[in-house]
Amino acid sequence: MNALPPDEFSEEMLAAYADGELDALDRTRVEQWLADHPEMMDELRVQRELSASNAALWDAAEPPEPNAATWAVVRQEIEAELCPLGPASGDQSRIHRVAGWLLGSLAISGVAAAIGWVAFASTLRQPAIESHKPTEVVRRPETGLETAIAPAPRLISDSPDLLAAFAVLPMSTDDDVILDRVPRLCDGCLPIGRHPVPGMLELASVDDVYLEEVNPSPAWPTSGGPKMTTAPGDAPMIFAAKPR
């Protein structure tokens, strides 16, 4: 504030002086400036009237409130601007508002329908385009057996239902299936296919087995190979279980 030359005192400086916010030095400068510029005394008077010291006065003041007649005149002027043919009644304006809403809704619906048509038109036209593609026809050589042999069922790989080609699922028979390895399971768990051992194990008799060659093993007696039977009529077997 001190840096300002006396000729550049602004209205803000003058307002601060009027409000008593300046220190002694600035106050002296403003007073000297006012002495040199007496024409600014009127401005100082205005600033003092607007001073914060009059805040209570300003707060007590109320803005002018237009009465009902004034508002009616303003309303008529607005309606005259909006409806040049004359002032509309309350019912007419309500009708106009409803009509406006209806027209707006119809316009929005039309836009939505147009967007939908554009979006789905391509998919709807696709089959029509494909139907106009030339179809390649391959003729089979006639063999004379076409009427005698029904066409074999054909699996269509791109069909979602892989079983669509079958009216009845063709099932294999017992002769079609060979069970190579069967774990211990209940009877009837395999509806098709013969168990490798369908019945009781039929053991070989003494006459059925001929021991050709046996490599030496601590499991047999030193006299030779394993003892195949323990008594006449026994089924032969190699018994090499360790004693418990």
Place this chain on the structure above:
Amino acid sequence: MLNIFPSLMLILCPAEDSVRVTVVVVLATSENDVIDPKLADLAKEVQKRDPKLTGFKLMTTEGKSIPVGESHKFELVEKQELKVKVEKPKDGNGRISLTIKPPGLENITYGCTCDKFFPVVTPHRTKAGEVLIVAVMAKPCAAAKKEN
């Protein structure tokens, strides 16, 4: 040169005959007396040698067509195997010759009438203490023919 000739013949003229070998895996125990009905005869014969084995359980049954002169390893239990080699097809006495190598035993070559089981009670015991038994059968009984 003469030694090479048989091998060369085997390579150029592979044997057409195959023998279907069936191996039944059985576990026997003294902890129960449940006997699989299919093993009734086997249990009776084994009990003649060891009456304490009272329970007989059929674990797996596996069949495999093996060309004559070739072998196959059958999986048993607990990573045990039974190696079976078909030595000769059915001979004039109606026997098919096999060489087997059961767990804990050496090679055993024998001839057996087709469609009849030849049991071997092995020295192998499972972790549960069960005795491992294998029963081997070979066929066909009819004249050998080429399989598809």
